[in-house]
Each structure stands twice: as structure tokens, then as C-alpha cells.
Amino acid sequence: MPPADEIHAQLVMKREDGSSILDAGQPSTSENIGQAGLPEDRIARIRGRVEALGFVVSAQDPNTLSISGARELFDNVFAMEPGSADEPSTGLHAGGIPSELSDFVADVFVTPGPEFFP
Amino acid sequence: MSDQEYEVIATVSPRSLGPSSLFDQDAAITADNVAQFNSDPSDVRDAKRALIRGGFHVFEEASNDTTISIGGTAKQFKSFFGAKLTRQKAEIGPDETMEFMGTSEEPAAALLQAPKEFEQLIEGAVIARPPTYFAPSAIPPVAPIHANAYQYLTVPDGVAVVLRASRVHRLGVTGKSVVVGMLDTGHYRHAFFTSRGFRLLSTLLGPGASNPSADTNGHGTGESANIFACAPDCRLRPVKTGNDPVGAINVALNSTPKPQVLTNSWGYNLDKPGTSIPNWLKPLEAAVANAVAQGVVVCFSAGNGHLAFPGSHPDVISVGGVHVNLPDENDFEASSYASSFNSTWYPGRACPDVCGLTGKRVNIGGGKAPSLLLPVQQNASLDGIDPQTGPAADGWGLFSGTSAACPQIAGIVALMLEKDPTLTPAKAKEKLKKSARDVKKGSTANGDTAVAGPDLATGSGLADAKWAYLNTMGDVATTFFSAPKEQQMAMVSSGAMPEISQDFVDDLIETLRSR
Structure with a gap:
């Protein structure tokens, strides 16, 4: 049974050189996304570190992990804080990345749910 | 009087050919044994005559060798069968009910007995109750749409x-x-x-x-x-x-x-x-x-x-x-x-x-x-x-x-x-x-x-x-x-x-x- 205050977030992974999709100077499209992804072994390493901290990884792609855990865990590890005022509709994001993850994690976002168009 | 105007519809069973009445039978009635509940054609004919004399309408097209379908007023049913009928409601589909005249569902009251003079000819009768219709969707998608809406x-x-x-x-x-x-x-x-x-x-x-x-x-x-x-x-x-x-x-x-x-x-x-x-x-x-x-x-x-x-x-x-x-x-x-x-x-x-x-x-x-x-x-x-x-x-x-x-x-x-x-x-x-x-x-x-x-x-x-x-x-x-x-x-x-x-x-x- 998940905790009542469980939250779900997107963790953006860093490549070996420390960059991530957040640094891309151009839109991510099908033309360039192939070069943006992390290799499998690095993804596995990051996933292992995140899971070791108590997070559950429920989905992944070559750039991000879907993680969940109690709000307290997110606050303790990532010091979650509201998004900046110039980023509309942001829920929460990481106020800080712990040193053991700083080479691997660029940011963590708790996003608002999308709007449906009936 | 049209078919729809009969206040009460019932199914009558003339005397069966076999030893048991259609209404006595404990076992299931199946294709294997239904023949014994058929009636002699002369009994069917006489039963119909008796019912018509009692003021009932006989639905020929709905009758067979085993039963006769009849329609009439509650008063006629009371007079002929001594039936105690009350107005009842049956749910025939989601949010849909139908009113009908029926007997109590107690077995003794539900089975109508023929008058003494016909008891050798007619085994009994039961009042029809509306069935429940099992519609393919919960409610037919027919909608009274807002006046400002348009064809959809x-x-x-x-x-x-x-x-x-x-x-x-x-x-x-x-x-x-x-x-x-x-x-x-x-x-x-x-x-x-x-x-x-x-x-x-x-x-x-x-x-x-x-x-x-x-x-x-x-x-x-x-x-x-x-x-x-x-x-x-x-x-x-x-x-x-x-x-x-x-x-x-x-x-x-x-x-x-x-x-x-x-x-x-x-x-x-x-x-x-x-x-x-x-x-x-x-x-x-x-x-x-x-x-x-x-x-x-x-x-x-x-x-x-x-x-x-x-x-x-x-x-x-x-x-x-x-x-x-x-x-x-x-x-x-x-x-x-x-x-x-x-x-x-x-x-x-x-x-x-x-x-x-x-x-x-x-x-x-x-x-x-x-x-x-x-x-x-x-x-x-x-x-x-x-x-x-x-x-x-x-x-x-x-x-x-x-x-x-x-x-x-x-x-x-x-x-x-x-x-x-x-x-x-x-x-x-x-x-x-x-x-x-x-x-x-x-x-x-x-x-x-x-x-x-x-x-x-x-x-x-x-x-x-x-x-x-x-x-x-x-x-x-x-x-x-x-x-x-x-x-x-x-x-x-x-x-x-x-x-x-x-x-x-x-x-x-x-x-x-x-x-």
C-alpha cells in the first residue's frame, strides 16, 4: 500500500559529461533525441543509486526516470521547493541535489497533471 | 376491444393428457415430457367455449395444445375464477416500470381455480406478469437535448x-x-x-x-x-x-x-x-x-x-x-x-x-x-x-x-x-x-x-x-x-x-x- 502522501516525479539524468536535456540549446525532436540519451549502463547505475535511497522507479526512458516515494523522502533527499515564478505552472522541483547524486541528477520535477480537452 | 385494452391477461391450462396437472409438476417441463401436459383437442375446444361464455377473449394465435391465453377485466376474473386482483407495478427495465393487475405471488393465491362445473376441464390459470427486458445498453441513447444544442x-x-x-x-x-x-x-x-x-x-x-x-x-x-x-x-x-x-x-x-x-x-x-x-x-x-x-x-x-x-x-x-x-x-x-x-x-x-x-x-x-x-x-x-x-x-x-x-x-x-x-x-x-x-x-x-x-x-x-x-x-x-x-x-x-x-x-x- 503506497503511503498517503506519496508523490510521483520526473528525475532528469545527467550524461557522463554532466549535461542533460535541460541544457539542450534546441528543442528535443525525433531528429536529435537519439544523440541525447544516456547509455544503458549509466541509466542502470543511476537507477540503482536512486532506488538505494528508497525511491521506487516505475518507468524510464533514455533521459529521465519516473520515481515515487513519500513526500518526506523527497524533501529529505532533494529539498523540494516550488518552481520559479518565471516557469509557469510548475509544481515542485529539487531545491538541491545531494553530493552523492550531483554527478548523475540534473533536477527532479513534480509536475501538475495535464488538462484534458473534452 | 383491442388486445392492448384487456385489463388482465392469463394463461389457462385445460386438463392434461398425463397423470399430473401442468401446475402440479415438481420436475422441470422439457421437450421430453411436455407432451403429457398437452390436452385432448376436444377438451381444448370445450375449455375455450367455457371461457368465452365467461366473457373472456381467447387469443387463438397465442394458444397451443398445452395452454390457452385469455384476456378480460378484473371483474370477469373475480367472477369466473374468484381471483383477488390488485394493481401492481413491475420493473421492466432500468428506471422503467409497468402497471398491471395481478394476484399475490403466494402459490395458493397465484394459481386460479376454475369454478366447480369446469374443474374437470380446466386445471387452473395463472395471471401474466410483465417480464424484465434486458436491454443491450443501460438506457437507449435517445436524449432530450437542450434547446440551444444542435444535431449530433x-x-x-x-x-x-x-x-x-x-x-x-x-x-x-x-x-x-x-x-x-x-x-x-x-x-x-x-x-x-x-x-x-x-x-x-x-x-x-x-x-x-x-x-x-x-x-x-x-x-x-x-x-x-x-x-x-x-x-x-x-x-x-x-x-x-x-x-x-x-x-x-x-x-x-x-x-x-x-x-x-x-x-x-x-x-x-x-x-x-x-x-x-x-x-x-x-x-x-x-x-x-x-x-x-x-x-x-x-x-x-x-x-x-x-x-x-x-x-x-x-x-x-x-x-x-x-x-x-x-x-x-x-x-x-x-x-x-x-x-x-x-x-x-x-x-x-x-x-x-x-x-x-x-x-x-x-x-x-x-x-x-x-x-x-x-x-x-x-x-x-x-x-x-x-x-x-x-x-x-x-x-x-x-x-x-x-x-x-x-x-x-x-x-x-x-x-x-x-x-x-x-x-x-x-x-x-x-x-x-x-x-x-x-x-x-x-x-x-x-x-x-x-x-x-x-x-x-x-x-x-x-x-x-x-x-x-x-x-x-x-x-x-x-x-x-x-x-x-x-x-x-x-x-x-x-x-x-x-x-x-x-x-x-x-x-x-x-x-x-x-x-
Whole structure:
């Protein structure tokens, strides 16, 4: 049974050189996304570190992990804080990345749910 | 007196040929033993005479060798059988009752005894009670619609006809084997789907979603009917989306069988002038790009007056809305409910690419667009959307924004992919645009007006499933004639390259003339 205050977030992974999709100077499209992804072994390493901290990884792609855990865990590890005022509709994001993850994690976002168009 | 005017209807059993009365028998009456409950023809004749003398009407056409059906007034039944009848109500269907005159259900009272003089001739009688009707859907989708509403379409037929998908279906192309993933509010197994045998794969849960068999909003369930309207034999993979659409996309991409098309009737109203894509949406941008890079055709609603992302992502098929002015199924206009905009985040990107069918803005129900009657879970949020469709919890809702248009386009793509599984997302988009029907009037929610030729209001216009299919066939034929013999053989044996019949040619000519 998940905790009542469980939250779900997107963790953006860093490549070996420390960059991530957040640094891309151009839109991510099908033309360039192939070069943006992390290799499998690095993804596995990051996933292992995140899971070791108590997070559950429920989905992944070559750039991000879907993680969940109690709000307290997110606050303790990532010091979650509201998004900046110039980023509309942001829920929460990481106020800080712990040193053991700083080479691997660029940011963590708790996003608002999308709007449906009936 | 007509048949309908008899106050009481009853079934009378004349003396049985066998040792037991029809009403004494404890064992089941079956084809093996029913003959012993038949009556001698002379007894049947005499019983009828006695009943007619008692004032009853004998329904000859409803009688047989075992029983006689009669009708009469409660007074006649009391006088002849001594029956104590009261007015009762029977539930004959959901929210539907019928009044009738009946006996108590106590066995002693329920079995009417013949008067002494006829007790050797008539074993007894029972009063008919109205049965319960097991309607195929909870409530027939007949709706007293708000006075300001307008004629609406139903699924699957209405949508299939106007988008000309039904013409493709008649060629035997129905989206067979193509898997369409749908990220939405979940999927409830409404009788609309199960009674038609539509192919529903199990609902997967995106991160943060729960209860896969419920759709208390109704959006995913209702909009999915649009997919089947266009591709009745595709396989639908619903993915219930929580607050993590990136995770939901990845769940869909990692599922087996892997979807070839993803339809998304949602977005974020954020692609506004003076802004750029925020960091927190970069993962979603990458997830969409990743799906398309994997060869998946990704369709997104452009929004209902929204400036919607990922509807503006360059890789997706951005779907807008066109309204059909029924009863003329060829009278189209840009929908006043649908989005049209130039993306700020992606310079040069105009939305939509192509349109499906939507409603138009009317001054009811908060300005919704009631143009499609769609199945939803009873009591779901959209079950009660204005204008109402009969009872509040009837399991149907009238809603048709670009959320409806997007899965229609996904269904048409499924038809194209059945014929040509090698179709890339870019080619699929190109063919849809090339084959769309031009829309030359009407203005969108964002104020753009449709004119002759491609425009911002409707992109290339209203999707035409038939022409898109024929367009795909053109490529298949080109591939066929340039392929080595072995591949040609494979294409013919797999059905990818059918024999071109005279029917096909006639159909092509007819389609050309009707565009």
C-alpha cells in the first residue's frame, strides 16, 4: 500500500559529461533525441543509486526516470521547493541535489497533471 | 376491444393428457415430457367455449395444445375464477416500470381455480406478469437535448461516415492488428465496446494512477469510441495517466504489444507568446521525441482554444477541429471551439496539421461543444455534462472537443498502417495532410478563419480516411513494382498488395468525384 502522501516525479539524468536535456540549446525532436540519451549502463547505475535511497522507479526512458516515494523522502533527499515564478505552472522541483547524486541528477520535477480537452 | 385494452391477461391450462396437472409438476417441463401436459383437442375446444361464455377473449394465435391465453377485466376474473386482483407495478427495465393487475405471488393465491362445473376441464390459470427486458445498453441513447444544442453524431457510424472511414472498411481494411495506445483518464468497459466485440487490451497504469477498471471522469472511455469508429478492428491499449505523463508515455512504449500509434487528448496551455518551454516540460518534450524516433505515430489534440503543448511539438500530428453542419455531411466549417495557433516555442510550427470532427461553441453548459454522443461510465463526471442526455446517470455524454478529433485521426492512421506497416510518423502526417478535405469557412476559438487552401484555422482541413488510405496504397504499389520478385510475392501473399479489382477502380473514381 503506497503511503498517503506519496508523490510521483520526473528525475532528469545527467550524461557522463554532466549535461542533460535541460541544457539542450534546441528543442528535443525525433531528429536529435537519439544523440541525447544516456547509455544503458549509466541509466542502470543511476537507477540503482536512486532506488538505494528508497525511491521506487516505475518507468524510464533514455533521459529521465519516473520515481515515487513519500513526500518526506523527497524533501529529505532533494529539498523540494516550488518552481520559479518565471516557469509557469510548475509544481515542485529539487531545491538541491545531494553530493552523492550531483554527478548523475540534473533536477527532479513534480509536475501538475495535464488538462484534458473534452 | 383491442388486445392492448384487456385489463388482465392469463394463461389457462385445460386438463392434461398425463397423470399430473401442468401446475402440479415438481420436475422441470422439457421437450421430453411436455407432451403429457398437452390436452385432448376436444377438451381444448370445450375449455375455450367455457371461457368465452365467461366473457373472456381467447387469443387463438397465442394458444397451443398445452395452454390457452385469455384476456378480460378484473371483474370477469373475480367472477369466473374468484381471483383477488390488485394493481401492481413491475420493473421492466432500468428506471422503467409497468402497471398491471395481478394476484399475490403466494402459490395458493397465484394459481386460479376454475369454478366447480369446469374443474374437470380446466386445471387452473395463472395471471401474466410483465417480464424484465434486458436491454443491450443501460438506457437507449435517445436524449432530450437542450434547446440551444444542435444535431449530433453518434459513434461509431456517424463519425465513420463523415470521415469516410466506412468506405475503407468496405474494402476490408479495418485497422486489423494495429495497436493504438491511448493515454487518458482510464477505460471503463462500457457495453458500447463489449457488445461490438471491440478489442481492448488491459489498461496499464501510469505512475500515480490507480484502479485500472474505473474511469470516474469518463474522458478516456468516451473519446476511445472515436478510435473504433475509424478502425473497428484495431487493438486499444489504454494507459491511465496520473500526474506524470512522461512516465505514462514510457509505460506505453515499453508495453507488449508495443503501440504503433499513440493518441493524446490532453496537454498544457502554456505555448504562449513571450515564453519558452520550461525546464519541467523538457522531459515531456524528450519523451514525445523519443516515441516518434522509435517509429510510433504520435497524435496530440491542439486544444479547445488552448495553446497546447505537446500539441505544438514538431514531431506530433497536431489535431484541430472541424464542425459538420448536419444534415449536410459535406458542409464543413472550422470549429469555433477548437484551437489554431502559431507556436512560440517552436518557430515556424503552425497548429493544427489536420482536423477531425468536433462540435462548435454554443451558449450552453459553459460553452461546450455537444456534437458527439459518447459512452462513459455511469455517474462519471462527463456523464452529467450539459446538455444532458436524458437521465443524469445514463452512461452517455455529449462532448466533442479536439479530444474527440485526435483519436479519430489515430484511427485513420491505424487504417493506413494496416496496409503499410512501414509508414513512418513523418510519412503518415504528410499523407494525412495531403489527403485532407479543404475547409473554406468558419473561425476557430482563437479567431483564425478558414479559407481555400491550407490555413492556420484547420491546417490542411478535415481528414479523409478514404483518400488517405488510397494515398497509402499508392506508395504500396510503388514499392511493389520496384521490389524484387520475392518481396512482391510476400506482399501479395500477406495481402499488402491486393489484386486491383474493377470494384476498386470504380470506387477510386467515385471517391475522386465526391471530393
